[in-house]
Amino acid sequence: MSALLEVKDLETQFKVRAGKLHAVNGVSFSLKQGEMLGVVGESGCGKSVTMMSLIRLLPPSASITNGSVMFEGVDLVKANKEQINAVRGSKIGMIFQDPMTSLNPFVKIGVQLSEGLMYHKSMRKKDAYDRCAQYLDMVGISNSRHRLEEYPHQLSGGMRQRVMIAMALVSEPKIVIADEPTTALDVTIQAQIVDLVKGLREKLDTSIIWITHDLSLLAGMVDRIMVMYAGCVVEEANLRDLYKDPRHPYTIGLLNSIPRLKNNENRRLRSIPGQPPNLLQKPASCPFASRCAFKTERCDRENPGLESVPGDDGASGHRIACWADTRGRI
Amino acid sequence: MNAEVKQPKVLMKVENLVKHFPVRLGAYGEKKAVVHAIDDISFDIYRGETLGLVGESGCGKSTTGFALLQLYKPSSGKITFDGLELTAMEEKALRPVRKRAQIIFQDPYSTLNPRMTILDAMAEPIRVHNLLPEKEIPARIAQLLDDVGLNFSFANRYPHEFSGGQRQRICIARALASNPEFIVCDEPISALDVSIQAQIINLMMDLQEKYKLTYLFIAHDLAVVRHISDRVVVMYLGKIMEIADKKELFDNPKHPYTKALLAAVPEADPDHERNKSRVILTGDVSNAIDPPSGCRFHPRCQYAKDACKKAQGPQLIKVAPGHLSACPYF
Numbered sequence: 001m002s003a004l005l006e007v008k009d010l011e012t013q014f015k016v017r018a019g020k021l022h023a024v025n026g027v028s029f030s031l032k033q034g035e036m037l038g039v040v041g042e043s044g045c046g047k048s049v050t051m052m053s054l055i056r057l058l059p060p061s062a063s064i065t066n067g068s069v070m071f072e073g074v075d076l077v078k079a080n081k082e083q084i085n086a087v088r089g090s091k092i093g094m095i096f097q098d099p100m101t102s103l104n105p106f107v108k109i110g111v112q113l114s115e116g117l118m119y120h121k122s123m124r125k126k127d128a129y130d131r132c133a134q135y136l137d138m139v140g141i142s143n144s145r146h147r148l149e150e151y152p153h154q155l156s157g158g159m160r161q162r163v164m165i166a167m168a169l170v171s172e173p174k175i176v177i178a179d180e181p182t183t184a185l186d187v188t189i190q191a192q193i194v195d196l197v198k199g200l201r202e203k204l205d206t207s208i209i210w211i212t213h214d215l216s217l218l219a220g221m222v223d224r225i226m227v228m229y230a231g232c233v234v235e236e237a238n239l240r241d242l243y244k245d246p247r248h249p250y251t252i253g254l255l256n257s258i259p260r261l262k263n264n265e266n267r268r269l270r271s272i273p274g275q276p277p278n279l280l281q282k283p284a285s286c287p288f289a290s291r292c293a294f295k296t297e298r299c300d301r302e303n304p305g306l307e308s309v310p311g312d313d314g315a316s317g318h319r320i321a322c323w324a325d326t327r328g329r330i
Numbered sequence: 331m332n333a334e335v336k337q338p339k340v341l342m343k344v345e346n347l348v349k350h351f352p353v354r355l356g357a358y359g360e361k362k363a364v365v366h367a368i369d370d371i372s373f374d375i376y377r378g379e380t381l382g383l384v385g386e387s388g389c390g391k392s393t394t395g396f397a398l399l400q401l402y403k404p405s406s407g408k409i410t411f412d413g414l415e416l417t418a419m420e421e422k423a424l425r426p427v428r429k430r431a432q433i434i435f436q437d438p439y440s441t442l443n444p445r446m447t448i449l450d451a452m453a454e455p456i457r458v459h460n461l462l463p464e465k466e467i468p469a470r471i472a473q474l475l476d477d478v479g480l481n482f483s484f485a486n487r488y489p490h491e492f493s494g495g496q497r498q499r500i501c502i503a504r505a506l507a508s509n510p511e512f513i514v515c516d517e518p519i520s521a522l523d524v525s526i527q528a529q530i531i532n533l534m535m536d537l538q539e540k541y542k543l544t545y546l547f548i549a550h551d552l553a554v555v556r557h558i559s560d561r562v563v564v565m566y567l568g569k570i571m572e573i574a575d576k577k578e579l580f581d582n583p584k585h586p587y588t589k590a591l592l593a594a595v596p597e598a599d600p601d602h603e604r605n606k607s608r609v610i611l612t613g614d615v616s617n618a619i620d621p622p623s624g625c626r627f628h629p630r631c632q633y634a635k636d637a638c639k640k641a642q643g644p645q646l647i648k649v650a651p652g653h654l655s656a657c658p659y660f
Contacts, residue, residue: 042523156614186386186550188611191594195610213524216553216596220603239600257528258598259557261580268535269557271528275493 003030004174004207005054010067010077012046012053022282023049025231026067028306031175036201036208038218038239040254041228044276047211050228051177053077055088071175090120093168097180099160103152109163110148116171135166139196158189162196169200175207182217194221215254219243224317227251230277230287233306237318247309247327248320249292286323294324338376341512341544342398345372347407349390349397353619363619367393369568370407372646375512380538380545382559382576384552384591386615390568391548395514398546399431400424411512429459429508436517438497442489448475448500449485455508474503477540478533495526499533506537512544519554531558552595556580561652564588567618567626570646574653584655587627625656633659 012024024046031037041047052058054069054076069076072091074083096102104112113135114128123131129148136144139162152160161181168176178197182190198221201208210222218225218239225242227235227250235248246252253272274291277283286292289299306321349368355361368390375381383391396402398409400416409416414427432455435441442451452474453467462470472482478499489497498518505513515534519527535558538545549555555562562579564572564587572585583589593609613630616622622629628638638644646654 042525158614186615187552187594188386188590189614191610192612194596214596215524216598218596219598219600220596243598243600254524255598257525259528259531259551259553261553261556261592261595261597262599262602269528269532271532272525273529275495275526 002032004033004035004071005031006068006070007054008068008070010050010053010069011065012049012058012062013065014059015061015063016280019280022279023062023231024053025282027228027231027233028067029226029233029236031207031209033174034201034205034207035224036210036222038222038225039209039211039228040213040215040218040225042213042276044279045228046231047228048179049231051179051209051211054177055092055094056084057088057094086120089116089173090171091174093171093173093176095161095164095168095176095178095181098184099157099164100184102164103160105152107151108148109150109152109155113148113163113167113170116167120171132166132170135170136163138200139163139166139169140192141166157185158192161185161189161193165193165197165200169204169206172204173206175209177209177211179211180213181210183212183214190217197221216258227254230283231279232283232287232303232321234288234322235320236306238316241316241318245318247318248288248322249294249324249326250288252326253291253293286321294322294326296323298323338379340374341377341412342375342546343408343410344374344394344398345408345410347371347394347397347409348405349393349402350405355619365618366568366621367618368397368404369621371565371568371570373563373570373573375544375546376561377511377544378542379560380547380558382555382562383546383548383565384550384555384562385565386550386591388567388615388618389565390618391565392516394565395433395516395546395548399428399433399514401433425459429455429461430510431512431514432505432508432510433514433516434498434501434505434518437521438494438501439489439521441501442497444489447486447488448492451489452485452500452504452507455504459508461508470507474506477506477537478503493526494522495529498522498530502530502533502537506541509541510543512546514546514548516548517550518547520549520551527554534558552580552592564591567616567621569626569643570654570656571627572653572655573646574650574655578650578653582650582653584649584653584660585627585657586631586633586660588655590630635659 008028010024010027014021014023027050039047053064064077110129113132117123117128133144136147141147141162182193222239224238226233229250235251246255256270257272272291277287283303285301285303286299289295304321304323306319309318309320310325312318347368348370351365351367353363353365355363385391397404404417449471452471456462456467471485475482480499519530547558556576559576561575563570566587571587583592590609590611597603611630616629624640625638625643628634644656644658646656649655
């Protein structure tokens with residue numbers, strides 16, 4: 001299956017008072033039709049900025065300085081305003097983190113939901129509303145006709161996130177980017193939303209990019225995971241390989257530092273010492289070197305690129321950005 | 331904790347605690363209503379233990395922590411701390427108790443005064459309680475900073491110069507400044523990144539051992555609670571659903587809510603996630619202004635019977651030594 005989305009060497013910078021903040025430093029990945037990709041990393045690692053860069057949904061202080069994003073034969077980095085508008089919301093949908101602030105409190109749910117349909121698909125209001133009600137039903141909101149006439153404050157947090165999901169899906173996009181959609185929700189509601197998204201994905205065959213800081217959450221839902229650190233992808237692997245055979249020292253550290261619900265009796269958490277680097281300087285060597293237990297002299301000189309893991313012919317797609325061979329050293 | 335061998339000493343006794351907040355509703359505040367934040371809860375905290383308090387947002391867990399320290403005056407009920415009945419004491423008489431019972435808040439960004447240096451912020455409890463002469467304060471601060479893994483050279487800096495993890499360390503050091511016996515930890519790690527969370531959890535466990543502290547650890551993250559607690563209290567909508575030793579609660583949960591909560595927590599193991607039984611709670615947490623009659627959990631409980639809806643909710647009943655559950659059917 002060929003790739004639906006192909007990202008190459010993407011770099012995004014922010015202008016800040018102290019200079020340039022190198023938020024994304026050469027990210028490459030591809031996404032297939034119907035695939036669910038998890039992107040995990042700590043705050044400030046560039047996971048959201050990378051995905052926002054795909055549809056150029058960035059603040060004025062940010063600019064994409066390098067790379068390409070190929071989607072349906074168009075390079076979105078170079079696309080003009082009309083081309084990008086035709087993609088945003090229509091072919092690539094977004095689910096934002098905070099349903100409390102991403103819905104306009106003054107505008108009825110129905111108007112907010114149908115806006116995209118009327119704009120992108122030139123649908124008439126009545127048809128758009130029919131379609132919206134149908135999608136609200138699909139995301140598990142009862143009495144959907146009536147809900148279209150309500151305002152966001154009349155819904156609970158979980159319901160609002162369902163509305164956001166319906167909004168992202170209603171124009172039947174090829175790709176949905178979900179930026180920490182459950183972080184603001186309680187665990188029982190999170191379980192509902194995850195179940196819902198998994199079900200919808202099977203039904204609609206949409207590709208989903210799910211951004212999160214919670215590695216545990218991804219274990220039950222995605223096909224492939226990308227681990228990001230300091231604006232770089234440090235490891236990419238199939239779901240099972242990442243959890244059962246992590247190779248990058250940062251991924252290993254992250255997995256070790258999560259408290260487990262099962263079999264965790266009196267285990268002292270192995271935390272990663274230190275803090276993420278300051279990105280005002282573009283990392284010239286491995287950005288994780290200062291916190292890494294496997295550090296060699298080479299790590300301070302050269303930044304490793306993302307390569308197939310040692311002992312792998314590349315077929316599994318398991319890649320890491322690390323000079324060390326960490327096999328059997330955990 | 332070794333309850334069978336030695337009878338643990340009760341440090342804090344909570345009896346029939348109730349906290350209601352009067353609120354005004356409607357566009358002009360014309361309707362009066364009452365938020366039932368805590369409704370008749372009783373539990374003990376033993377000296378030297380960590381009691382975990384879990385529940386979803388709005389279940390009253392933070393209110394409980396605040397009420398224990400008399401930061402909220404309870405509507406009714408009795409709180410006894412080391413033989414002193416706090417609920418019967420005047421504010422002035424409470425002063426000496428306040429230095430023995432401290433709190434660490436959730437958000438280290440908003441709980442440090444941006445205009446106070448770290449030294450001033452940490453010295454405030456010492457100065458307020460007249461614990462040390464002024465010229466001995468720097469040495470004490472140096473020792474406290476050392477306890478939390480920070481350098482004394484930081485003492486004259488301002489909070490904005492520190493990262494989230496460092497700020498939380500400062501907040502912990504400030505809570506320790508008055509030599510407390512008891513600390514309420516109100517979601518102390520939920521604002522931090524995963525790799526930093528592990529550092530703070532380890533630090534808190536080390537400090538507990540060093541200073542023989544008693545913690546009330548409030549959190550919504552069950553894996554963290556399992557890691558740090560000796561016993562766990564599960565709350566739902568202002569009521570206690572279940573209390574048990576950590577191992578008993580996680581291995582042998584009795585209450586349907588506890589079971590559903592545990593099932594909703596994702597585990598960082600794809601095999602486990604694929605094979606686990608999926609109990610997904612439907613609906614949202616009911617409103618604390620108009621809580622459901624009878625068992626507060628009955629609208630979301632798959633086992634709810636008619637008896638569960640009857641006026642008086644079920645009481646906590648003993649199901650095993652040290653294990654109480656508020657469900658008569660399990």
